[in-house]
Amino acid sequence: MIDDRRTLLKWLITGAGIAALDAVAGPSTKIAHTKTFNVVVVGGGFAGATFARTLKRLMPNTAITLIEEYPEYFSGPLSAEYLVGKRSEETLTFDYTKLISEGINVVHERALTIDSAKRVVETEQSTYRYDRCIVAAGISFDFEYIKGYSKALADVFPHAWKGKEQLSNLKNQLDEMPNGGTVLMSSPNTEYRCPPGPYERVSQIAEYLKAHKPNSKIIFLDSKERFPKQAQFELAWKQLYGYGTAKSIITWIGAQQGGTVTELRADTRELVCQAGIFKGDVINIIPRQKADLFTDANGLTGDNGWCPVNTQTFESLKIPNVHVIGDAADAHSLPKSAFAATCQARVCALAVYSLFNKLPPMTPEYMNVCFSLCATHYAISVTVSYRQNPQTNKIDVISTNITPLDAPKTQYISEVQSAYAMFNSMVIGAFG
Numbered sequence: 001m002i003d004d005r006r007t008l009l010k011w012l013i014t015g016a017g018i019a020a021l022d023a024v025a026g027p028s029t030k031i032a033h034t035k036t037f038n039v040v041v042v043g044g045g046f047a048g049a050t051f052a053r054t055l056k057r058l059m060p061n062t063a064i065t066l067i068e069e070y071p072e073y074f075s076g077p078l079s080a081e082y083l084v085g086k087r088s089e090e091t092l093t094f095d096y097t098k099l100i101s102e103g104i105n106v107v108h109e110r111a112l113t114i115d116s117a118k119r120v121v122e123t124e125q126s127t128y129r130y131d132r133c134i135v136a137a138g139i140s141f142d143f144e145y146i147k148g149y150s151k152a153l154a155d156v157f158p159h160a161w162k163g164k165e166q167l168s169n170l171k172n173q174l175d176e177m178p179n180g181g182t183v184l185m186s187s188p189n190t191e192y193r194c195p196p197g198p199y200e201r202v203s204q205i206a207e208y209l210k211a212h213k214p215n216s217k218i219i220f221l222d223s224k225e226r227f228p229k230q231a232q233f234e235l236a237w238k239q240l241y242g243y244g245t246a247k248s249i250i251t252w253i254g255a256q257q258g259g260t261v262t263e264l265r266a267d268t269r270e271l272v273c274q275a276g277i278f279k280g281d282v283i284n285i286i287p288r289q290k291a292d293l294f295t296d297a298n299g300l301t302g303d304n305g306w307c308p309v310n311t312q313t314f315e316s317l318k319i320p321n322v323h324v325i326g327d328a329a330d331a332h333s334l335p336k337s338a339f340a341a342t343c344q345a346r347v348c349a350l351a352v353y354s355l356f357n358k359l360p361p362m363t364p365e366y367m368n369v370c371f372s373l374c375a376t377h378y379a380i381s382v383t384v385s386y387r388q389n390p391q392t393n394k395i396d397v398i399s400t401n402i403t404p405l406d407a408p409k410t411q412y413i414s415e416v417q418s419a420y421a422m423f424n425s426m427v428i429g430a431f432g
């Protein structure tokens, strides 16, 4: 049994397709139960959907209810291509038909409260009883730390970091911007969803401007001194967008150069930072982030705004029998990415399986693979493997593999195809 679970764990962290589970989780792994367990999952994004499908494969008799507010899910990964008109909305939109066909009870309601004494999750319409509750409700934003910015103003100056409406809004603004216009971007220095995402977005916008509005430019005012895959991104920008020359489409101003934005002047469309006052035709502010509002309202978040968990099982350190997975979890040093979220979901499914079956917990390993599309035929990547450290409850980095700076041109091209393949496999694992 234990050996089966070890093999299973290895398969799960690499994100092997869900069908592969049947091969590895053979008859000896599936235990026949007299009791039917109830599991409630809050949030049907990459983490929640992957968890529900994985546990259903491991324990078909478990009654799983997935509470997801919306009938359709819109993907963050590859959304930069949608933003610049290279990808249709349909290719990023997924529903829950497959989950329902597999026997998962999907209800489109907003979860409001967890009553941990009664072990129920309440929505406006109903009450759902659980033996284990899995919360995978994503992120929320902190707008007010930039003077003059607010939730209401996010309609005018979109973050485009969550939800289809925000992305469509930014896309329309880019479409309507005249040739010769300036795009301003800013991003936070605290933990946020998809650490290299802003730099992929800059790259995609630069490619769009080069092709469609060649007199335009993009200025990135950054609150960070350094950013992920910086050397690789800067090399790509030099090769593709004249970065570092007077004609560069991209200007990056980091925190050390005074790029931290402190104020938005909405009426004059200006961002203020130490490096100066910058006027933008399109202004994209990616605000500071924290765990979603549901976890916050239910006492699952810690002082840093994220949800402390036991990194072996993802059980909350605040409320027993409740697990938090995905971006909302404080799972240092895993990044907040869809890949890591699906990896956590699988590890958590195996942990819940072990708990239900009274099996000893395992020391999980994790993985994150992150591709960044710098242009239509140019992508870079980083692959990191991790192991849970039972002493510190941290998730330690074991090895890192990044696109080398002297990679042949063919590698940048093939990494684009790998990025699409990885996206497809994450989507198949989560939504079928």
Ligand SMILES: Cc1cc2nc3c(=O)[nH]c(=O)nc-3n(C[C@H](O)[C@H](O)[C@H](O)COP(=O)(O)OP(=O)(O)OC[C@H]3O[C@@H](n4cnc5c(N)ncnc54)[C@H](O)[C@@H]3O)c2cc1C
Binding pocket: 042, 043, 044, 045, 046, 047, 048, 067, 068, 069, 070, 073, 075, 076, 077, 078, 079, 080, 109, 110, 111, 112, 136, 137, 138, 139, 160, 161, 162, 193, 194, 197, 292, 294, 325, 326, 327, 328, 336, 337, 338, 339, 340, 341, 369, 370, 371
């Ligand atoms: C621009 C951009 C690019 C990205 N690119 C990549 C990439 O290339 N690779 C990668 O791995 N990651 C990428 N990411 C990150 C990835 O999108 C997130 O890490 C991932 O979506 C996290 O999954 P999650 O399930 O935790 O949260 P989410 O995907 O946000 O899902 C949360 C779900 O919970 C639901 N929900 C929230 N509250 C409630 C409630 N009270 N009741 C019911 N339902 C609720 C929401 O409707 C939502 O469907 C990118 C993100 C962005 C913004």
